[in-house]
Amino acid sequence: MRKVAITGVGTINPIAGNKEEFREALEKMRVGIDLITQFDTSDQKVKIAGEVKNFNPADYMDKKSARRYDRFLQLAIAASREALEDSGLLDSEDWKKSAAVIIGSGIGGFKTLFNEFNKFNKNGPKTVSPFLIPMMIPDMASGIVSIHYNIKGPNLATVSACASSLHAVAISALMIRHGYIDIAITGGSEAVIDPMPIAAFANMRALSTRNDEPLKASRPFDKNRDGFVMAEGAGILILEAEELAKKRGAKIYGYIEGFGMTGDAYHISATEPTGEGGAKAIEAALKDAGVDVDDIDLINCHATSTPVGDRSEVLAIRKVFKDKSEKPYIQSTKALIGHALGAAGAIELIGLLLEFEGNFVHGMPNLEDPDEDFKGLKLLTETLDFKSKIALKNSFGFGGHNISIVVKKGGE
Secondary structure, X not given: OOOEEEEEEEEEEOOEOOHHHHHHHHHOOOOOOEEOOOOOOOOOOOOEEEOOOOOXXXXXXXXXXXXXXXXXXXHHHHHHHHHHHHHOOOOOOHHHHOOEEEEEOOOOOHHHHHHHHHHHHHHOXXXXXXXXXXXXXXXXXXXXXXXXXXXXXXXXXXXXXXXXXXXXXXXXXXXXHOOOOOEEEEEEEEOOOOHHHHHXXXXXXXXXXXXXXXXXXXXXXXXOOOOEOEEOEEEEEEEEEHHHXXXXXXXXXXXXXXXXXXXXXXXXXXXXXXXXXHHHHHHHHHHHHOOOHHXXXXXXXXXXXXXXXXHHHHHHHHHHHHHHOOXXXXXXXXXXXXXXXXXXXXXXXXXXXXXXXXXXXXXXXXXXXXXXXHXXXXXXXXXXXXXXXXXXXXXXXXXXXXXXXXXXXXXX
16 A cells, blocks of 8 residues: 655644644744634634634635625635645645545534524525525535636535544545545645634533633643634645655655444444543554554544543553553644634644644643542643654544544654
8 A cells, every 4th residue: 555645734823824824833832812802702602713814715716706705614724725735745736636635524604604594594595695505505615626626526514523634634545545545635624713612512501601711621631621612724735646645745644544434323422431432543643553552652632621521531542552641742733722623633633743743742722720630641731842752643523433543653
């Protein structure tokens, strides 16, 4: 089987408009959570989120396209362009004939759906936009990126809630491994900071209500965590067969060494409390990568800052690492950017690659009093100089979707 190299990354998220800003923000542990500005929250229980600020679609597309694209599509195009530029592929053409575009989204164009639903209720069916369907369906991020950059290979989307973008990366890597494609544009995009989703998650008691302290609201592993903070953003990676990447002299950030995917078969939203499903995904990823627990020096957790979710993930880690669970550093990037749902895994994977490159690991500034269940783990509370070589990335989603990916630093 062929090795899968990562040759380009692009992201736009609550703490960064590009990868360089993201690297700096991670190292400085900058928190991107604040009061919501996209709509009036006066009647909402939750008034905070991780918004992408100062985003201008006109920087990435013409005005006509911007009007027809939901925000999650706009963010996907922006992150894809940066990733393609970063990889050195943007201005060449031959590879586009067979490359894949596989981009996940947990919800898709909900903003558009909500706006058009309001128009329908107020003024009737004739006022509904003819672009509603292609603006809202989750697969359209893959479709629009394919159209925008004239990429004609396999084109599909993954929809598995908060595991969507990491599933997209794994499927892309699998296709490259077995020679079905040579290059994939993959990752995820999400933009659902809108009245209905905020109300729905709040009524589930899934969101933090720390409205008076937005910067302290997302606190994975902390005893006083009270739910996740909704975020938006996009993360896109260029995956490539190693031999092709080396032949064209591409920079290699790292390698997708292995992945494991399981299902909890437990509950529509709650994580299986013993961590069994997560543990099996981690074990499968390690086996697929051909590495042992001793080889993993960093775990970027799914850890959303919910009471049950963080605990079950730690239990999963302990099941696999056993007495060696104190060895790897443990972090959650959601401490800084909140939870970008279907885009979270890809954005956080990009963060890992930037940590590889910068020889540091970021901490979690709101981890002030770790839960008793997490004592003894190397939970990062500050940024450290550290040369990570092999890391584990977890993503878990509503419906019991579990995925773990082992990623290795390039050049090692």
